[in-house]
Amino acid sequence: MKIAVAEINIGALLYNVEVVRKLAPTSKILAMIKANAYGHGYLEVAESLTNVDAFGVARLDEAIKLRDAGVKKSIVLLEGFFDKDELMIIAEKQLETVLHNKQQVIDFINADLPQPIKVWLKLDTGMHRIGLAPEEMASCYNQLTQHKNILATPTILTHLACADELEHPLNNQQINLFNQLCLDIEGERSIANSAAIMSLPETHLDWVRPGIMMYGASAMADSDAAEHDLKPVMTLKSSVIAVRDVPKGGSVGYGATWVAKQNTKIAVVAIGYGDGYPRNAGNGTPVLINSIEYPLVGRVSMDMITVDLGQSTEIKVGDEVILWGEGLPIERVARHANSIAYELLCGVTGRVTKQYKN
Numbered sequence: 001m002k003i004a005v006a007e008i009n010i011g012a013l014l015y016n017v018e019v020v021r022k023l024a025p026t027s028k029i030l031a032m033i034k035a036n037a038y039g040h041g042y043l044e045v046a047e048s049l050t051n052v053d054a055f056g057v058a059r060l061d062e063a064i065k066l067r068d069a070g071v072k073k074s075i076v077l078l079e080g081f082f083d084k085d086e087l088m089i090i091a092e093k094q095l096e097t098v099l100h101n102k103q104q105v106i107d108f109i110n111a112d113l114p115q116p117i118k119v120w121l122k123l124d125t126g127m128h129r130i131g132l133a134p135e136e137m138a139s140c141y142n143q144l145t146q147h148k149n150i151l152a153t154p155t156i157l158t159h160l161a162c163a164d165e166l167e168h169p170l171n172n173q174q175i176n177l178f179n180q181l182c183l184d185i186e187g188e189r190s191i192a193n194s195a196a197i198m199s200l201p202e203t204h205l206d207w208v209r210p211g212i213m214m215y216g217a218s219a220m221a222d223s224d225a226a227e228h229d230l231k232p233v234m235t236l237k238s239s240v241i242a243v244r245d246v247p248k249g250g251s252v253g254y255g256a257t258w259v260a261k262q263n264t265k266i267a268v269v270a271i272g273y274g275d276g277y278p279r280n281a282g283n284g285t286p287v288l289i290n291s292i293e294y295p296l297v298g299r300v301s302m303d304m305i306t307v308d309l310g311q312s313t314e315i316k317v318g319d320e321v322i323l324w325g326e327g328l329p330i331e332r333v334a335r336h337a338n339s340i341a342y343e344l345l346c347g348v349t350g351r352v353t354k355q356y357k358n
């Protein structure tokens, strides 16, 4: 019996990368494998992604683990170093780093490095999270370009706040400011995350930075992945461990929040928030059993959920259950849980067994 298994379809992963290639045929691909490859297992994903040009991670220890496991491709630290001592490791491990504030630029210039490092310079064009302010850009760039610590010309990047909303005015403001700031400088350029890859071709430039779309979920606020020809990579599965009769007026689960309006049968499925199934998933969240959708009812427990099968059913203990993935878009489940596909994927816990298949 499958109890909390995440099947990872490597064929779908590679297929989705080809979708990226078709959308942005002249761009290089910086594949985002931060946060354990969005919950899919960073090492297996990195080793499978032979069709990308570089990897992006958010933490130094993720990058070190990849290098130490023998990953040879470029690895970019998206937020740079948090402590200047880390620069030595970045150089030794031949990692690449983003520089996103003046202090990082100063620390980089003053470091006594064993070898030069490839640098990505991040500009804040309006998201106001990380990045150099427009007025800091020229002086930082000039200090860096001829410096002994730098390998090649910096690549310039920025991040869009609203790429998943096509009509949002901030998109054009950010793109225009970026282009203006880059006007007189050399170096490769990068703007596009998944949403921009899908919907803003003018942002593709030298490097695209896909994350969520590689994993087969939509980056757009209002559409599912299949509409973009993406295939789900993770299918989260479990099994029915009990089928019970609940009489009209009987409640189900903690807090007795759901009450049967008529006699019904309830399936108990062995997955819960201890596995990363979202506790906020409300009554009516779709659950797929033997290819038929049933509504989740009652609160999500740590190890179990309960599903309303209706008055008569053929479903029995041991039947396979799909929580999201093939046949059930994760975006739909996320909407019922007031969440997004990103959070659900990253939230799958270590208790869930990953099974890789081609």
Ligand SMILES: *Cc1c(COP(=O)(O)O)cnc(C)c1O
Binding pocket: 032, 034, 078, 159, 192, 193, 194, 195, 209, 210, 211, 212, 213, 219
């Ligand atoms: C995570 C990340 C991405 C990928 O975003 P998706 O929406 O998952 O495609 C792109 N760029 C940067 C800088 C990131 O941190």
